[in-house]
Amino acid sequence: MxxxxxxxxxxxxxxxxxGTVGLKDxxxxxxxxxxxxxxxxxxxxxxxLLRSINRLQDISEGDILIDGKSITKAKGKxxxxxxxxxxxxxxxxxxxxxxxxxxxxxxxxxxxxPTWKTTFNLFSKEDKQKAYEALxxxxxxxxxxxxxxxxxxxxxxxxxxxxxxxxxxKIILADEPTASLDPQTxxxxxxxxxxxxxxxxxxxxxxxxxxxxxxxxxxxxxxxRAGQIVYDGKMSETPQSVFDDIYGGKKDVEMGAENE
Ligand SMILES: Nc1ncnc2c1ncn2[C@@H]1O[C@H](COP(=O)(O)OP(=O)(O)OP(=O)(O)O)[C@@H](O)[C@H]1O
Ligand SMILES: [Mg+2]
Numbered sequence: 001m002x003x004x005x006x007x008x009x010x011x012x013x014x015x016x017x018x019g020t021v022g023l024k025d026x027x028x029x030x031x032x033x034x035x036x037x038x039x040x041x042x043x044x045x046x047x048x049l050l051r052s053i054n055r056l057q058d059i060s061e062g063d064i065l066i067d068g069k070s071i072t073k074a075k076g077k078x079x080x081x082x083x084x085x086x087x088x089x090x091x092x093x094x095x096x097x098x099x100x101x102x103x104x105x106x107x108x109x110x111x112x113x114p115t116w117k118t119t120f121n122l123f124s125k126e127d128k129q130k131a132y133e134a135l136x137x138x139x140x141x142x143x144x145x146x147x148x149x150x151x152x153x154x155x156x157x158x159x160x161x162x163x164x165x166x167x168x169x170k171i172i173l174a175d176e177p178t179a180s181l182d183p184q185t186x187x188x189x190x191x192x193x194x195x196x197x198x199x200x201x202x203x204x205x206x207x208x209x210x211x212x213x214x215x216x217x218x219x220x221x222x223x224x225r226a227g228q229i230v231y232d233g234k235m236s237e238t239p240q241s242v243f244d245d246i247y248g249g250k251k252d253v254e255m256g257a258e259n260e
Pocket of ligand 2: 047048175
């Protein structure tokens with residue numbers, strides 16, 4: 001199918017066990033190669049949206065299709081194969097702190113091996129080469145053997161980006177990738193994410209608190225409030241008033257952060 005969306009949500013609702021409605025009747029289509037930013041106040045449902053897409057949590061109603069296949073209904077091997085096509089970037093980097101940078105990047109390949117092989121550290125020479133090349137792409141080739149916890153926050157996030165590149169997914173979900181970084185470092189990390197989007201055609205969906213970064217890097221913006229999509233449009237056609245509105249009429253650009 002030529003024009004099939006890369007990510008499709010059909011009437012998706014997520015109600016947590018305690019009754020909190022995380023997502024309410026979401027319908028959304030994201031095409032291959034889009035760079036979409038999700039904005040909204042703390043508690044709006046941004047993380048719930050991302051966690052639902054790769055099924056880190058199950059949804060209550062509806063269906064989510066990844067490149068035409070339902071991740072909602074997938075089981076076993078099918079689920080693993082769909083998940084391999086989805087890379088994740090977290091605010092907290094999620095690196096194995098005491099392992100080398102190279103090892104961390106190599107874990108991007110784990111899903112391509114049967115489990116017993118990775119237990120015995122049998123990554124192929126090709127994969128080591130891939131990992132090294134990914135580190136070159138984020139300018140960290142000189143840190144290959146450095147322990148992850150000896151890097152700065154920005155460098156650690158770029159290792160996570162190299163790991164995603166090594167995984168070679170169709171989609172990258174980034175949950176506030178720059179929330180613990182200073183503005184300049186944030187821009188560098190976003191730049192590397194944009195590189196994966198533009199040069200490798202990976203579809204990116206990123207939750208961001210910073211309107212400034214959203215504007216600079218997003219092609220499309222989705223505004224979320226109380227589990228619903230309240231805005232969806234091209235970034236170039238989105239006036240500042242939309243952001244002011246999503247953030248409750250306040251002008252401060254880093255708003256969501258105040259509630260954490
Ligand atoms: N595991 C959970 N159990 C119950 N309620 C939850 C759970 N996780 C999230 N929620 C609730 O679901 C709603 C959406 O939360 P979510 O984490 O998606 O918000 P968010 O937009 O990512 O916020 P933030 O900007 O603070 O990260 C909130 O009301 C939150 O309290
Ligand atoms: Mg969140």
